[in-house]
Amino acid sequence: MGFFIETLIGGLMAGMLYSLVALGFVLIFKASGVFNFAQGAMVLFAALAMARFSAWVPEWLGVDSRLLANGIAFVLSGALMFAVAWLIERLVLRHLVNQDGATLLMATLGIAYVLEGVGSSIFGSDIYKIDVGMPKEPVMILEESIEGGLLINREDFVAALIAALLVSLLWLFFQKTATGRALRAVADDHQAAQSIGIPLNRIWVIVWCVAGLVALVAGIIWGSKLGVQFSLATVALRALPVVILGGLTSIPGAIIGGLIIGVGEKLSEVYLGPFIGGGIEIWFAYQLALVFLLFRPQGLFGEKIIDRV
Amino acid sequence: MLYRENGQFKTSYAADQQIFAIAQDRWAILAIIVFALVGVPLLVDEYLFRAILIPFLILSLAALGVNILVGYCGQITLGAGAFMAVGAYAAYNFHIRIDGLPLLVSFLLGGCTAAAVGIVFGIPSLRVRGLYLAVATLAAQFFTDWVFLRVPWFTNNASSGSVSVANLQILSWRIETPVDKYLLCLTILVVFALLAKNMTRCAIGRQWMAIRDMDVAAEVIGIRPLFAKLSAFAVSSFFVGTAGALWGFVHLASWEPAAFSVDRSFQLLFMVIIGGLGSIMGSFFGAAFIVILPIALNQFLPAIGSVFGVSISTAGVSHAELIIFGALIIFFLIKEPHGIARMWSTGKEKLRLWPFPH
Numbered sequence: 332m333g334f335f336i337e338t339l340i341g342g343l344m345a346g347m348l349y350s351l352v353a354l355g356f357v358l359i360f361k362a363s364g365v366f367n368f369a370q371g372a373m374v375l376f377a378a379l380a381m382a383r384f385s386a387w388v389p390e391w392l393g394v395d396s397r398l399l400a401n402g403i404a405f406v407l408s409g410a411l412m413f414a415v416a417w418l419i420e421r422l423v424l425r426h427l428v429n430q431d432g433a434t435l436l437m438a439t440l441g442i443a444y445v446l447e448g449v450g451s452s453i454f455g456s457d458i459y460k461i462d463v464g465m466p467k468e469p470v471m472i473l474e475e476s477i478e479g480g481l482l483i484n485r486e487d488f489v490a491a492l493i494a495a496l497l498v499s500l501l502w503l504f505f506q507k508t509a510t511g512r513a514l515r516a517v518a519d520d521h522q523a524a525q526s527i528g529i530p531l532n533r534i535w536v537i538v539w540c541v542a543g544l545v546a547l548v549a550g551i552i553w554g555s556k557l558g559v560q561f562s563l564a565t566v567a568l569r570a571l572p573v574v575i576l577g578g579l580t581s582i583p584g585a586i587i588g589g590l591i592i593g594v595g596e597k598l599s600e601v602y603l604g605p606f607i608g609g610g611i612e613i614w615f616a617y618q619l620a621l622v623f624l625l626f627r628p629q630g631l632f633g634e635k636i637i638d639r640v
Numbered sequence: 641m642l643y644r645e646n647g648q649f650k651t652s653y654a655a656d657q658q659i660f661a662i663a664q665d666r667w668a669i670l671a672i673i674v675f676a677l678v679g680v681p682l683l684v685d686e687y688l689f690r691a692i693l694i695p696f697l698i699l700s701l702a703a704l705g706v707n708i709l710v711g712y713c714g715q716i717t718l719g720a721g722a723f724m725a726v727g728a729y730a731a732y733n734f735h736i737r738i739d740g741l742p743l744l745v746s747f748l749l750g751g752c753t754a755a756a757v758g759i760v761f762g763i764p765s766l767r768v769r770g771l772y773l774a775v776a777t778l779a780a781q782f783f784t785d786w787v788f789l790r791v792p793w794f795t796n797n798a799s800s801g802s803v804s805v806a807n808l809q810i811l812s813w814r815i816e817t818p819v820d821k822y823l824l825c826l827t828i829l830v831v832f833a834l835l836a837k838n839m840t841r842c843a844i845g846r847q848w849m850a851i852r853d854m855d856v857a858a859e860v861i862g863i864r865p866l867f868a869k870l871s872a873f874a875v876s877s878f879f880v881g882t883a884g885a886l887w888g889f890v891h892l893a894s895w896e897p898a899a900f901s902v903d904r905s906f907q908l909l910f911m912v913i914i915g916g917l918g919s920i921m922g923s924f925f926g927a928a929f930i931v932i933l934p935i936a937l938n939q940f941l942p943a944i945g946s947v948f949g950v951s952i953s954t955a956g957v958s959h960a961e962l963i964i965f966g967a968l969i970i971f972f973l974i975k976e977p978h979g980i981a982r983m984w985s986t987g988k989e990k991l992r993l994w995p996f997p998h
Contacts, residue, residue, distance in 0.1 A: 436716075614782035614783040
């Protein structure tokens with residue numbers, strides 16, 4: 332029993348991390364209808380920036396405290412992500428308004444190549460560490476109530492907390508601020524939003540900035556967990572089932588979908604894996620999402636698809 | 641001046657419906673095929689065959705298949721690499737497990753197996769569409785990656801996980817030199833391209849296009865979406881699977897699942913989108929662009945760097961390659977979202993009026 336609960340909690344925490352990446356997809360798709368394959372490259376780019384800036388800042392400024400160095404590095408990387416978002420809107424999206432989904436998707440793949448190339452030529456392509464002082468050692472909890480207790484990875488726990496915090500902040504931003512309201516209006520209907528005077532281009536920049544910030548947070552968490560390296564960009568492929576399971580247009584969907592995929596992956600790996608061979612995590616998530624899709628083609632919380640001829 | 645159809649009258653329906661309606665086109669395509677069959681083997685050195693021509697031919701075949709599905713039937717797929725893998729491994733298993741099976745037959749059986757798998761993974765297309773479908777086809781990609789890596793039966797229990805074939809032979813023709821390989825790929829490609837062109841012009845192709853343009857409307861006028869979509873998946877996977885078998889047998893000779901990874905799927909989708917969706921010609925343009933560009937960048941970047949007195953390191957070159965490749969793709973998508981095929985037809989229209997446009 333204890334083992335099952337441990338696996339379950341591990342899955343939930345991994346799921347929170349998937350949600351973080353999935354959130355980036357959903358934000359951009361909602362506001363601009365672009366299926367952003369570059370999200371993985373953005374995570375990698377942000378993580379690289381964070382890792383290198385936190386190493387360079389003490390050299391440049393002579394700051395001793397690690398907290399301060401990390402803080403400055405965070406601000407710098409955030410600014411860099413804003414610059415990237417602005418450039419993407421300026422140079423790419425603005426010229427591709429009204430193109431169909433596949434073309435936009437390919438354009439974001441192009442962006443992904445450029446980001447990977449630029450990232451590794453500025454920041455180098457070695458494996459870096461991000462040290463933001465995440466607790467590494469696991470803890471034992473609930474020793475009285477369950478036999479053997481539960482072993483919880485504190486790093487995952489903190490990461491899940493940060494993810495939850497970020498999601499609630501985003502929710503507040505979307506629901507309670509004027510900009511958030513404008514973003515939701517654009518998501519609902521581009522033309523109607525434009526006709527009441529919401530500037531589409533600025534909204535897109537804002538949304539890509541927010542997605543860049545989400546990528547930065549995801550990059551820091553994944554980076555401190557796995558190390559910052561090229562394979563970080565494939566995190567996006569792990570998060571794709573989450574997006575379609577939850578629905579491309581739904582923020583709660585990204586969270587719930589992430590949790591379902593996280594738990595499904597861990598349980599399948601532990602209980603199904605020994606029978607059919609290991610390493611099934613990656614495709615199992617996709618099959619799970621596929622089965623869901625057969626029953627709800629728009630995902631769990633996606634907008635209902637209405638066909639008009 | 642030269643490219644003009646004045647005076648070429650059509651007197652029968654067959655003449656009206658032919659693939660190359662203009663005589664100059666017919667002569668040009670004939671000349672190209674003859675040149676490719678006779679001239680190229682005499683003129684070109686071995687490196688070009690290995691590095692450019694053979695990959696170009698095989699990937700054009702795969703791009704044709706992807707174009708049938710994405711360009712003609714409108715079902716976006718990110719799983720093309722998976723069907724290449726299925727074709728390659730199926731052909732391999734037929735080749736080694738059945739003694740004396742002719743090579744071409746194992747290629748075609750590989751293609752048929754890929755078609756069967758394609759139908760299975762095409763079933764979600766009946767429920768989901770667009771980007772959801774694109775992600776759903778990734779399931780095929782990751783599943784086959786895993787199967788060919790983990791199930792030893794498919795690789796004939798090879799300890800290293802990679803499989804290899806040698807001594808290819810069709811009847812008494814031993815396929816050893818790059819020229820032989822080139823001619824084999826070229827022949828298969830020409831036959832398949834003709835097949836694809838004709839398929840897209842007949843009833844089934846029109847069904848696919850109706851489904852692509854508006855599937856509900858197509859259903860209303862009596863096209864069965866089940867049949868149209870699954871047949872597109874089957875035909876496309878057959879093409880892609882045959883290309884996969886060629887890629888494994890002829891180009892690589894020894895391969896492992898990583899040869900058909902998700903990057904290959906993206907590459908194929910790039911080819912059809914840059915080349916032109918819904919255009920047979922476009923598949924060739926796209927394949928040429930994607931095959932040649934990285935090699936050209938690799939060759940020319942250090943040279944350009946040295947002109948400006950900058951020496952670029954190998955790592956720098958590979959980063960610059962990525963950046964330029966990505967930027968060029970974005971540039972092409974912005975300048976001509978309908979692909980190189982559209983540029984080609986615009987160019988031809990202009991040529992017909994040259995040198996006296998209105």
